[in-house]
Amino acid sequence: MKINKKLIVFMILLFAVVLISGCGSSNDSDSSGNVEKDDSKEKIVIKWGHFAPPDQPLELALQKMVKRISDRTDGRVQIDTFPASQLGSIPEQLEQVMGGSLQMMYSTPSPFAAFQPEWSVVDAPFVFDDIDHAREFARSDMVQEMAKEFLDEKGVRILDPSPIFGPRHLSTKNTPVKTPADLKGLKIRVHEAQTRVDMIEAWGASPVVTPTAEMYLSMQTGLADGQESPLSWQMDNKYWEVQKYVMLTNHFIQNEMVIINEEFYQSLPEDIKEILLEEVSILADDVTNMYIEANEAAKAVLEANGMVIIEDVDLDAFREATESMWSKWESQWGEGAHQRVIDRDYNVLTPEEWRNY
Template identity: 25%
Template sequence: MRRGAALAITAAVAAALACGGGSGDRRGDGEALELTFGHVGEPGSLFARSAEEFARRADERLEGRARVTVFGSSQLGGDEVLLQKLKLGTVDFALPSTVMSSQVDAFGLFEMPYLVRDREHMRAIEEAVVWPELVPLAEEQGYRIIAVWENGFRHVTNNVRPIEAPADLRGIKLRTPRGRWRVKLFQAFGANPTPMALSEVFIALQTGVMDGQENPLAQIWATRLHEVQDYLSLTGHVYTPAYVTVGARHWGSLPEDVRRILEEEARATRAFVHETAARMDRELLARLDSAGMDVNEADREAFLDAAGPIYEEFAGSVPEGEALVEGARSAEAGEAEAAPDAAEPAASTSGEADAGTPSGGTP
């Protein structure tokens, strides 16, 4: 991480703590244990709906012993700040997505284009690869993943031209989230990618600092990017999971029965997440089209062909990278629970059904 970025994150954490942004993991006599869940999603987003459903379910089972309070819209910080707060124990839950690949190289698996075919395949990958291979690596870095939810299938928007093939991205100034594999991917496609916080994207597009960006339909709608973007190209180039994450050390300080209930409900919420995401996919694509965006399908085979070097680099530079890719590709649905799904990634983008004001994070 660059020194300036590290200093900025440290300053943000210090400021949040100074403002009383610590965990509610304190209680007086007879009071419920207060647990904080921070995420970057806007009101009405898939992130918000997922976290709120989890909080509702957990609170019901905890019966007053503990209470989960959700803070969205980056109120407790963007993804990188939230991850630091998990380690400090000043936030109890976070919902990182792409940013995990900058914490643990192996999570770059989900930066590989067209690796995940659909949600059923993702559920199989979760059982075959995420839990046995990736989760232990995250724990080595101080993070404990207790459930896998969704960010979604990502698509490209821009103000220059429809994107039908990688050649159409040539020269386009494209915002990406922080994560080196996403930057490498769009460099391979011919774009000029620049990592940028979500809170900065609307103005960057409005002023022409950036020509385009890539996100699930969720974020495109919730952050009102359709108001400053002309073209929506259904590339579906990457599916990004979202990980319900806690600080490994702080997690161990909670009562065992509270931990058990929280973990059970976090995993049980996945079915709600996938069902909600599939429904939002259909609704949001229609809304974006009605809002005036020029929507087109992309040549996915052309994009996959152009991404060959990224797979090769991942396999060669990440320990067990090739085995992770093969394990994900060969994963088949077994006992993974069923949930409504879309047949094609183009229609399988999760997201935000209600518009909100951009406020940070790196989806």
């Protein structure tokens, strides 16, 4: 039988193509012949939750960062934000970050204290002189040590502890307040932090604990006679509709820590980690500066809408009233910790030094 020469040539060429293709793909296969996937270029989706409404600095600054990160990573990283407590209260969102269903969030120190009591020293009244004091303490070695312990125990990493929400001030519906004695018989809304509850009780009022999303409603319905929050928050939420008097107590300066699930963080490619750390540091400055501007503008807006600003508050009387708290909390904060914060007896770290733990 004669064999068709053209068929033989065709079969030889076909064998050669198959052989070359097999060799060419060998670098992408493991020893079992399975193709190894290059995950470094896969799209990374991050869910980021927080409590603030979408028109406030926490979300506005975050949206700017979302765009910068998308641009810097050519769209590899997509951050989906969930403002206005869409994913639950701050403690509920922290639980989600610990469990891994939520990758990132802004968190106050308050819910950390439920697991690690020494965090409540960051959440105590009259420990900071001003915003600079609050920011430098947030980036101190004291806070870094607490962050290390929380990371080891709960698997949550703090990327930046220093965005500042602003000084908090007292407001009431019907009662002008100049001393703690003026608060007797009033119900004041506070969030889920035992130090805040103790503070209101030390001032002689009755604390009403509600989630952030229910603050306005608690005053509208009469559940609470007043509350305490930054001026910008009172402005953005139109508290003039449910409150009349604002007392410039400046009793607390609140930071909003940027946190991330540790397992998720360690799964990120190194170049993405670097970009995220750089951008979060910029975010912290943006949030702080935007809130400084908003709080400065808020006073005039509140007054224009009928609220009465009371500046001649007896701050010494309010400070002295809270001194009864210290003996209770000292054992949880650690001996001398509260005074160290007040005296600035700690080492301030650069953002790069602080996050290197």
